[in-house]
Amino acid sequence: MSNIVDPLVGQIAARVRTERERRRWTLAQLADASGVSQAMISRIERGESSPTAVVLGKLSAAFQLSVASLLALAEGQRQDVPDSAGVRRSGEAAEWRDPDTGYLRRQISGPHFPAEIAEIRLPAGATVPYPAAAFAFVRQVVWVLDGRLTFHDGDTVHELDAGDTIELGAPAPRVFANTTDSDCRYVVVLIRGPQP
Structure with a gap:
């Protein structure tokens, strides 16, 4: 696999770690709930690996979040959109x-x-x-x-x-x-x- 350059990887890492810690789950508990290996979860949480859509699906299912919700939570950390109407360029x-x-x-x-x-x-x-x-x-x-x-x-x-x-x-x-x-x-x- 080539070096990861996607800037969202860090936000996804933080969101997965936050969701796991919010539930007071260990890596082993999240691995059991999701079917994703502890090693992969650890690499994702450290921002060393970009999760695939399939892995995100398994993690979001374990958290009882949709994939869209998990990504939106991560993306929301880096968006400066006001509560009122705003324009976001392409x-x-x-x-x-x-x-x-x-x-x-x-x-x-x-x-x-x-x-x-x-x-x-x-x-x-x-x-x-x-x-x-x-x-x-x-x-x-x-x-x-x-x-x-x-x-x-x-x-x-x-x-x-x-x-x-x-x-x-x-x-x-x-x-x-x-x-x-x-x-x-x-x-x-x-x-x-x-x-x-």
């Missing part, structure tokens, strides 16, 4: 790239907006699976802007083309796949639902 939006697949996530909404909105670019041939727990306590809509998204919602597969949307129901294992030879671009809109 180059100012926080971006995160999965080192494994090249999946690129750009945060559209700021940390004070009631919905989390992100634009995703899923490269040709990329597949990103998430466990059901990553979707606990959230309501989510996926809106395909360009290309084709093959979306696995549990055992059901949906072929979504530009303009198509899907509103996600109860948590299920989900896979975002691009089986075409060109990028797929989609928007994810997420709001937190009630927790027990």
Whole structure:
């Protein structure tokens, strides 16, 4: 793997460590809850490794946060967006790239907006699976802007083309796949639902 240059790696490291410590979990407890090795969690927390989308999915599931929420919390640490209306230029939006697949996530909404909105670019041939727990306590809509998204919602597969949307129901294992030879671009809109 090449040297990590993504500036968000440090924010993700701090957020994972903060979420683990807030729960008073050891590395071993988080490893057991997430299925991610202690060694990998330790490297992530030290900012030595950029987690993949799959690893983030497992960690967010253990924390009962969505991947978007985990990333938004990390991104929120470096955004200077006021509580009132503000303009964020294209180059100012926080971006995160999965080192494994090249999946690129750009945060559209700021940390004070009631919905989390992100634009995703899923490269040709990329597949990103998430466990059901990553979707606990959230309501989510996926809106395909360009290309084709093959979306696995549990055992059901949906072929979504530009303009198509899907509103996600109860948590299920989900896979975002691009089986075409060109990028797929989609928007994810997420709001937190009630927790027990």
